[in-house]
Amino acid sequence: MSRLALLLCSVFDSVSDRSRIFEWPIRVYFEDTDSAGIVYYANYLKFMERARSEWLRSFGIDVGKLVQSEKALFVVRSIQVNYQRPARLSDLLTVTVSLKRIGHASLELWQEVIRRNDTLCSSSLQLACLNADSLRPCRIPKQILEKL
Amino acid sequence: MSRLALLLCSVFDSVSDRSRIFEWPIRVYFEDTDSAGIVYYANYLKFMERARSEWLRSFGIDVGKLVQSEKALFVVRSIQVNYQRPARLSDLLTVTVSLKRIGHASLELWQEVIRRNDTLCSSSLQLACLNADSLRPCRIPKQILEKL
Amino acid sequence: MSRLALLLCSVFDSVSDRSRIFEWPIRVYFEDTDSAGIVYYANYLKFMERARSEWLRSFGIDVGKLVQSEKALFVVRSIQVNYQRPARLSDLLTVTVSLKRIGHASLELWQEVIRRNDTLCSSSLQLACLNADSLRPCRIPKQILEKL
Amino acid sequence: MSRLALLLCSVFDSVSDRSRIFEWPIRVYFEDTDSAGIVYYANYLKFMERARSEWLRSFGIDVGKLVQSEKALFVVRSIQVNYQRPARLSDLLTVTVSLKRIGHASLELWQEVIRRNDTLCSSSLQLACLNADSLRPCRIPKQILEKL
Numbered sequence: 341m342s343r344l345a346l347l348l349c350s351v352f353d354s355v356s357d358r359s360r361i362f363e364w365p366i367r368v369y370f371e372d373t374d375s376a377g378i379v380y381y382a383n384y385l386k387f388m389e390r391a392r393s394e395w396l397r398s399f400g401i402d403v404g405k406l407v408q409s410e411k412a413l414f415v416v417r418s419i420q421v422n423y424q425r426p427a428r429l430s431d432l433l434t435v436t437v438s439l440k441r442i443g444h445a446s447l448e449l450w451q452e453v454i455r456r457n458d459t460l461c462s463s464s465l466q467l468a469c470l471n472a473d474s475l476r477p478c479r480i481p482k483q484i485l486e487k488l
Numbered sequence: 489m490s491r492l493a494l495l496l497c498s499v500f501d502s503v504s505d506r507s508r509i510f511e512w513p514i515r516v517y518f519e520d521t522d523s524a525g526i527v528y529y530a531n532y533l534k535f536m537e538r539a540r541s542e543w544l545r546s547f548g549i550d551v552g553k554l555v556q557s558e559k560a561l562f563v564v565r566s567i568q569v570n571y572q573r574p575a576r577l578s579d580l581l582t583v584t585v586s587l588k589r590i591g592h593a594s595l596e597l598w599q600e601v602i603r604r605n606d607t608l609c610s611s612s613l614q615l616a617c618l619n620a621d622s623l624r625p626c627r628i629p630k631q632i633l634e635k636l
Numbered sequence: 637m638s639r640l641a642l643l644l645c646s647v648f649d650s651v652s653d654r655s656r657i658f659e660w661p662i663r664v665y666f667e668d669t670d671s672a673g674i675v676y677y678a679n680y681l682k683f684m685e686r687a688r689s690e691w692l693r694s695f696g697i698d699v700g701k702l703v704q705s706e707k708a709l710f711v712v713r714s715i716q717v718n719y720q721r722p723a724r725l726s727d728l729l730t731v732t733v734s735l736k737r738i739g740h741a742s743l744e745l746w747q748e749v750i751r752r753n754d755t756l757c758s759s760s761l762q763l764a765c766l767n768a769d770s771l772r773p774c775r776i777p778k779q780i781l782e783k784l
Numbered sequence: 785m786s787r788l789a790l791l792l793c794s795v796f797d798s799v800s801d802r803s804r805i806f807e808w809p810i811r812v813y814f815e816d817t818d819s820a821g822i823v824y825y826a827n828y829l830k831f832m833e834r835a836r837s838e839w840l841r842s843f844g845i846d847v848g849k850l851v852q853s854e855k856a857l858f859v860v861r862s863i864q865v866n867y868q869r870p871a872r873l874s875d876l877l878t879v880t881v882s883l884k885r886i887g888h889a890s891l892e893l894w895q896e897v898i899r900r901n902d903t904l905c906s907s908s909l910q911l912a913c914l915n916a917d918s919l920r921p922c923r924i925p926k927q928i929l930e931k932l
Contacts, residue, residue: 529685
């Protein structure tokens with residue numbers, strides 16, 4: 341390959357890589373903060389779950405309908421969170437979702453909570469697909485695998 | 489009636505009245521507060537629901553089993569809350585429940601959130617009994633009516 | 637005034653009245669629901685507070701900056717909520733804010749939570765303006781009174 | 785050392801180790817569950833923080849007074865959570881706290897959420913001590929180091 345081709349490839353790669361990072365805006369309200377004046381540590385997990393729901397919606401997947409029609413549910417099996425800087429009341433945050441790995445019955449994601457150019461909090465998550473009635477592991481429905 | 493009899497009656501009345509007020513202790517943690525340094529206004533409704541669950545438990549009624557075995561659920565139809573003084577991190581509160589009226593399919597309660605001798609917040613609530621599957625109004629199960 | 641003029645006035649009144657109703661969209665996520673499959677009753681108060689924050693923002697008032705620069709804070713003094721129909725996972729709701737009365741140190745609002753054409757929950761609220769340090773009642777800052 | 789001495793040592797070790805594990809009971813209420821019928825994943829972090837506050841209280845340390853008198857605050861720097869089994873409405877859980885390491889300005893803890901003999905969720909946490917005003921790392925106050 342020529343140098344130009346290589347350059348273009350790497351540009352396209354980074355574009356397509358960039359395009360695979362889903363972003364969702366979240367505003368910090370009083371409910372999210374605690375008396376230390378910052379966002380309470382458990383509430384970042386709420387922010388991340390909101391962003392994951394909207395990431396699925398961006399593929400045409402509604403978590404509510406997924407439960408009803410497919411009896412499928414994604415639950416967090418494990419999460420590792422690093423809290424770097426605190427968010428505060430009225431902050432406008434961006435929460436990202438990027439898919440790291442997809443298996444037959446599980447997903448691995450990377451999520452960040454960002455304020456302007458600062459990563460406030462980053463997280464690695466393992467999710468499992470469960471049957472919504474039995475809460476036992478099940479395969480990710482085929483049409484969802486195809487969409488993701 | 490003699491004076492003594494009257495006095496005894498009023499003592500017994502206040503004792504029996506007092507005994508009908510259920511009390512449940514609740515400690516304020518970081519999760520309950522907001523960046524104004526006080527308990528977030530919606531969280532008092534969580535405190536009240538915890539106390540109602542424990543009030544039912546004091547009659548041998550477990551809200552989890554009630555849903556599973558009786559398919560019955562109590563939901564709040566309307567609530568009026570007055571916020572008088574703020575609670576703060578680490579406060580030890582007492583949440584009260586008193587039954588004002590009981591119908592075939594509904595309850596009326598009075599609840600207070602108290603810190604030592606100060607009422608911080610008081611509330612009047614109308615609850616309905618619903619079928620847990622259809623979420624339609626239903627009669628309060630007989631054995632519960634008898635217990636309350 | 638002629639009948640036509642009166643008619644036009646009442647039309648314009650209702651239009652302008654309509655235009656004074658602020659609307660904010662809110663999506664229901666897992667965090668908002670409970671094991672009865674519906675939005676937990678206290679969480680509607682979170683939705684209402686988010687809408688009030690955005691209503692103030694629509695006038696150029698940021699609740700975070702209000703605390704820092706003006707040392708002013710709006711707190712709920714009393715609230716009456718009627719729960720008519722339940723909201724569920726993935727519902728897209730509209731939360732309204734309409735100003736009923738404004739005093740020197742207090743506000744009265746009416747808020748509704750709506751799904752398509754159904755009012756799920758409606759609420760009358762009395763708010764007070766407090767000094768953010770002392771938490772004592774204070775006058776609503778002049779520039780805010782003018783904006784509202 | 786004789787075999788008996790070794791045996792006794794290991795018994796005493798495990799006894800003393802056991803005694804260092806703090807336990808706090810937590811009841812699951814409607815507020816803690818979501819529409820999947822299980823405790824929402826972020827709410828286990830609330831349970832853990834409640835247990836940490838009570839663990840400090842068991843040493844005579846009140847987190848509210850710690851902020852006011854010492855201007856000190858413990859915040860979570862990183863957390864790794866494994867979710868093994870779900871908790872449900874009305875479950876009575878035990879949340880444990882065990883101190884793994886203590887530094888000049890940081891703590892490492894291990895926490896579990898247990899239902900009878902089953903570990904539902906386990907967690908490794910790194911906490912930092914911050915100045916409550918500046919939110920900058922600071923040394924753990926001496927009298928707290930001594931107590932822990």
